[in-house]
Amino acid sequence: MLGRGLRVLGHAIRTEPRLFTIGTIGSSLFGLLIIANSYVVGWVIGDIVVPAFAEHRVSTGQLALVAAVFLGISGLRVASIFGRRLGAGFMQFRMQARYRGAVTRRYLSLPPAWHQRHATGTLLSNANSDVEAAWGPIAPLPFAVGTIVMLLGALISLFATDWVLALVGATLFPGLFGLNLVYSRRMSPRQIRVQQTRAKVSAVAHESFDGALVVKTMGREADESRRFGVFVDELRDSLIAVGRLRGLFDPLMDSLPSLGTLAILLLGAWRLRTGAVEVADVVSVAFLFTVLAFPVRAIGWVVAELPRSVAGWDRVQAVLGAEGDLAYGEGTLSGTGPAELRFDRVSYRYAGGPEVLRNVSFTVPAGRVVALVGATGSGKSTIASLAVRLVDPESGTISLDGVKLPDLALSALAGAAAVVPQIPFVFDDTVRGNIALDRPGVDEDAVRAALSLAQADRFVAGLPDGLDTAVGERGTSLSGGQRQRLTLARALAGEPRLLVLDDATSAVDPRVEAAILGALRGADAGASILVVAYRRATIALADEVVYLERGRVVATGTHAGLMASHAGYRDLVTAYEKAERQ
Amino acid sequence: MSDQGTLATVRRGLALSPELRTGLGGTIVLAVLQMAGRVAIPIAVQQGIDHGIRAAGGPHLGVVARIVAFTLGALLISTLCGYLMTRRLFTVSETALAGLRARTFRHLHDLSMLHQQSERRGSTVSRVTSDVDQISQFLQTGGVQLLLASGQLLVSAAVMFVYSWQLALVVLVAFGPAVGVVRLFQKRLRAVYQASRERTGVMLGAIAESVVGATVIRAYGVAGRTQARLDTSIERLRLAQQDALRTSVTSFSSGEIGAGLALAGVVVVGTLLGVDGELTVGQLTAFLFLVTLFIQPVQIATDMLNEAQNAVAGWRRILDVLDVEPDVADPDDRGVPLPEGPLSVRFADVSFRYPGGPIVLSGVDLSLAARKKYAVVGETGSGKSTFAKLLTRLMDPVGGEVSLSGTPLTSVRFSSLRSRVVMVPQDGFLFDATIAENIRFAEPTLTDARLRAAFTELGLADWLAGLAEGLETPVGERGEALSVGERQLVALVRAYVADPDLLVLDEATSAVDPATETRLQHALDLVTRGRTTVAIAHRLSTAEAADEVIVVDAGRVVQRGPHAVLVAEEGSIYAKLYASWLEQTRG
Numbered sequence A: 001m002l003g004r005g006l007r008v009l010g011h012a013i014r015t016e017p018r019l020f021t022i023g024t025i026g027s028s029l030f031g032l033l034i035i036a037n038s039y040v041v042g043w044v045i046g047d048i049v050v051p052a053f054a055e056h057r058v059s060t061g062q063l064a065l066v067a068a069v070f071l072g073i074s075g076l077r078v079a080s081i082f083g084r085r086l087g088a089g090f091m092q093f094r095m096q097a098r099y100r101g102a103v104t105r106r107y108l109s110l111p112p113a114w115h116q117r118h119a120t121g122t123l124l125s126n127a128n129s130d131v132e133a134a135w136g137p138i139a140p141l142p143f144a145v146g147t148i149v150m151l152l153g154a155l156i157s158l159f160a161t162d163w164v165l166a167l168v169g170a171t172l173f174p175g176l177f178g179l180n181l182v183y184s185r186r187m188s189p190r191q192i193r194v195q196q197t198r199a200k201v202s203a204v205a206h207e208s209f210d211g212a213l214v215v216k217t218m219g220r221e222a223d224e225s226r227r228f229g230v231f232v233d234e235l236r237d238s239l240i241a242v243g244r245l246r247g248l249f250d251p252l253m254d255s256l257p258s259l260g261t262l263a264i265l266l267l268g269a270w271r272l273r274t275g276a277v278e279v280a281d282v283v284s285v286a287f288l289f290t291v292l293a294f295p296v297r298a299i300g301w302v303v304a305e306l307p308r309s310v311a312g313w314d315r316v317q318a319v320l321g322a323e324g325d326l327a328y329g330e331g332t333l334s335g336t337g338p339a340e341l342r343f344d345r346v347s348y349r350y351a352g353g354p355e356v357l358r359n360v361s362f363t364v365p366a367g368r369v370v371a372l373v374g375a376t377g378s379g380k381s382t383i384a385s386l387a388v389r390l391v392d393p394e395s396g397t398i399s400l401d402g403v404k405l406p407d408l409a410l411s412a413l414a415g416a417a418a419v420v421p422q423i424p425f426v427f428d429d430t431v432r433g434n435i436a437l438d439r440p441g442v443d444e445d446a447v448r449a450a451l452s453l454a455q456a457d458r459f460v461a462g463l464p465d466g467l468d469t470a471v472g473e474r475g476t477s478l479s480g481g482q483r484q485r486l487t488l489a490r491a492l493a494g495e496p497r498l499l500v501l502d503d504a505t506s507a508v509d510p511r512v513e514a515a516i517l518g519a520l521r522g523a524d525a526g527a528s529i530l531v532v533a534y535r536r537a538t539i540a541l542a543d544e545v546v547y548l549e550r551g552r553v554v555a556t557g558t559h560a561g562l563m564a565s566h567a568g569y570r571d572l573v574t575a576y577e578k579a580e581r582q
Numbered sequence B: 001m002s003d004q005g006t007l008a009t010v011r012r013g014l015a016l017s018p019e020l021r022t023g024l025g026g027t028i029v030l031a032v033l034q035m036a037g038r039v040a041i042p043i044a045v046q047q048g049i050d051h052g053i054r055a056a057g058g059p060h061l062g063v064v065a066r067i068v069a070f071t072l073g074a075l076l077i078s079t080l081c082g083y084l085m086t087r088r089l090f091t092v093s094e095t096a097l098a099g100l101r102a103r104t105f106r107h108l109h110d111l112s113m114l115h116q117q118s119e120r121r122g123s124t125v126s127r128v129t130s131d132v133d134q135i136s137q138f139l140q141t142g143g144v145q146l147l148l149a150s151g152q153l154l155v156s157a158a159v160m161f162v163y164s165w166q167l168a169l170v171v172l173v174a175f176g177p178a179v180g181v182v183r184l185f186q187k188r189l190r191a192v193y194q195a196s197r198e199r200t201g202v203m204l205g206a207i208a209e210s211v212v213g214a215t216v217i218r219a220y221g222v223a224g225r226t227q228a229r230l231d232t233s234i235e236r237l238r239l240a241q242q243d244a245l246r247t248s249v250t251s252f253s254s255g256e257i258g259a260g261l262a263l264a265g266v267v268v269v270g271t272l273l274g275v276d277g278e279l280t281v282g283q284l285t286a287f288l289f290l291v292t293l294f295i296q297p298v299q300i301a302t303d304m305l306n307e308a309q310n311a312v313a314g315w316r317r318i319l320d321v322l323d324v325e326p327d328v329a330d331p332d333d334r335g336v337p338l339p340e341g342p343l344s345v346r347f348a349d350v351s352f353r354y355p356g357g358p359i360v361l362s363g364v365d366l367s368l369a370a371r372k373k374y375a376v377v378g379e380t381g382s383g384k385s386t387f388a389k390l391l392t393r394l395m396d397p398v399g400g401e402v403s404l405s406g407t408p409l410t411s412v413r414f415s416s417l418r419s420r421v422v423m424v425p426q427d428g429f430l431f432d433a434t435i436a437e438n439i440r441f442a443e444p445t446l447t448d449a450r451l452r453a454a455f456t457e458l459g460l461a462d463w464l465a466g467l468a469e470g471l472e473t474p475v476g477e478r479g480e481a482l483s484v485g486e487r488q489l490v491a492l493v494r495a496y497v498a499d500p501d502l503l504v505l506d507e508a509t510s511a512v513d514p515a516t517e518t519r520l521q522h523a524l525d526l527v528t529r530g531r532t533t534v535a536i537a538h539r540l541s542t543a544e545a546a547d548e549v550i551v552v553d554a555g556r557v558v559q560r561g562p563h564a565v566l567v568a569e570e571g572s573i574y575a576k577l578y579a580s581w582l583e584q585t586r587g
Ligand SMILES: Nc1ncnc2c1ncn2[C@@H]1O[C@H](COP(=O)(O)OP(=O)(O)OP(=O)(O)O)[C@@H](O)[C@H]1O
Pocket: A116, A350, A351, A353, A356, A374, A375, A376, A377, A378, A379, A380, A381, A382, A383, A422, B476, B480, B481, B482, B483, B484, B485, B486, B511, B512, B513
């Protein structure tokens, strides 16, 4: 643990050598000044105070010198504190920022399949508290390094003073180290437990607040509080366990240097008698032990933080080293206008689950509208995700204008194909930002045209700041249908060559839908469209219907043809009329 | 409110967590005892030097040994007291903070800010996580230190005055400017810590968005834009942290300068005093030790006061939440239960606006009879969901009154209201658990057999049978391991097993295929006969099947009546809506 922890720290030092050097120099200076201070005190007592008291007089020059020395040391110490604290702190903040950037970069490049396997709460704590934990020991690190320098300096000066008194230091300092080690070893499992429990508390809070509406409508606030309470109590207990250990070690740690001072007094008296040392020496050494007490703790802080640091580092590394990226090719699509989408014997399963698509084959010819029809859970959304390569099939190929999707560059693919997901996702941004997404070529005119095509222009005009109205986190200040229209406009604004609508027009008037499809189909600058729909009107607009049952394409053809030939299809799309007749 | 001073916040916080004061007297006594032990060291040094080392006729070992032995005893007692004190303090403070955490969590659920999202979620969560952690962390490290430091400060100051009041005064004067500087910096510190807390919230929000919206970000190839935003928020947090550190170090170093002044002053004045014979060498030496003992806590205290600002910033954020009265409050004991039997509804001139927004519902005046089935239809954004939330008292109207069976909603006890009135919201939320657990959320005592029966009654037995793990199928975060339609099915069963007298469905089956939907509707009709149902739907099949239809347009109820009657009103909004529905379903 210690070795791994130090390696993690070594990595930080190599990354930020400049700040580390500043911090360490500051801290070493600080430590040496502490030693110097003790000797100055000894010198003042022995060489100035004792003679002055004996002779009952003192010169102003001497007093001025003493004052100047103390103030000088104090000034240097202030400088050293700035160096140590700012060096260490800035280094820590930089490392945190650097790794937060790296982790989030990874999040953005890992594919949706990976995201599905990891809870939002966990990913949040990876980027936040795990990064924080990994670089936790940096703050006291230069201080600790400085302390080691100081202890070495202290030992040397002790031996220079008197070997007997030095022996006290030689026993005491390793003792302090040892105690620190024992402490950190005992502490680390407790700290890890605290960290884990914290994550659980945060996950429950996240989820519970996410589902607040359901909690409230069902009146389960008390039960949710109980559920939360279990983890809160667990956290309380593990924090108390940490506190107890700290309560045991802290006073021990405090009293060790005091023991040293007492030993010096006793041994000093003996050495004085033998004439080996002078009063000033005893005073200096005793003073040294008193002021050592605090800095020595810094080593303990670093050591105590190491287990947490390693745990955090491992979790961060798990993200940084995660595999399964979708590799993108270099390919681009030639030509303009609608692109053809082709599924060829595509099968798919979600991680560890049963096969949800089997041997799915169909084509959306350039400029045509194909409707994807199937019962709830039959695999329509899965096909939509595959069509824009949010996931890759288990087997089979999907191609756009004859180019296999994996051969296309991400920018080429994203520029050519747009999907409107079944559940609209709205960014915490303005209406304009949500639609344009800073894509080149999506200017003010394109935004306005898309809004009016999606029939969102009227409600947007009614918003307090129009296009520049902020819509809130996930678009909460909008109604469900308004969010859907916004995401529809987003897709339209990019003038895609393939448009995939996953039940994305349920809240849109059918006339509007007809207008959208009409505006896109056929025209030179239009798009091929794959639309998931139940409405007969939408389906009737389609040139072809692909009918899906439990992940298989069971029939393809025109609406009229399928109505005539396929009973399952007929039952599905005429359900309303049937219900009415009954 | 959040600009409140530190002391005021602490006082407010202590009033809200009286547990924090449990056994405080004993803890303080122990702390003082521990401190007394620390002061024993300089006294031992003084006694040792004056009576042992510099004893007439050379160092006297026996005297020194006796002094050392005595001090050793004092040290032992002090260490023991230190242990007992920390133990007590941690137990009490962690218990109190756990209570605070739980209370805040519950309070947040009672506020409508959660579902109205007047605050970003990450920030709300941090109020029961990192804000409390901040206080706990401070109490575990800084709090003890601060307590000990103040104790040490007092004791060493007292002993200093005993040794030499002149020198003690010198020390106090030397620290005077430092105290001023620290005070001066407190306000600025509060601001910089607040800024860094806020920026943490912003960063967490940005990360959460990039994770939740990962698919959309990829589909539109806009990772660069998202990353730029993330980088900005990360960088802004770093700058705030650096700012806070710089400020706190500056404030801290003023104590350091005070220490230098004190040491210099004590030596100069002490020597002058000693020259006049008013002080022995031992006394001056002890005094120098005492000054160190005094300096240490001053340094620790300035440092910990900085930390304290951070903790107080967290505390303040919690108290600010606890101070908000629930806008939609449970009348509790003062309330009444709903009358027995099926519920009728009355909206009396109801109007509503979201905080800071325009009026979205106005002059809604209508009665719904018990046991009937109502459909609410209207354009997107017309106010249907708002109507449903008022009906179930998730929000209170800004004007007018809603009542159920003659009882004003505001006077109905929540225990009665929530068990008899249930809504399936537009975006049905599932917890990251199994299907069974999600349904038991409504009715924890439900047996597996009853659960299965519920699926069968709603005609969903086939669907359930098709799942490899059946009731034990995990639904994933927010239900994302199910298809959207399947999520709605589970949410519907969940509401159904709650067995309410008034069931409000807000687009509860909007993603379910027509065949399943009509089957479900049919089954629901059978099992919900006898209760009042209000269903919001874009699909007018729901309206056709309802006893009466309510048409909402731009925040007003413009039409109501049976489907057949409304369709016949030529040129009416409903007639148009229905014509278009026919067109789309019969195409
Ligand atoms: N993330 C996932 N993990 C595991 N299984 C999943 C996941 N997403 C979907 N499924 C399963 O895959 C099947 C197909 O789901 P899909 O979302 O494609 O259906 P759909 O046809 O879009 O249904 P709906 O009409 O309800 O939207 C369903 O049985 C569903 O339970």
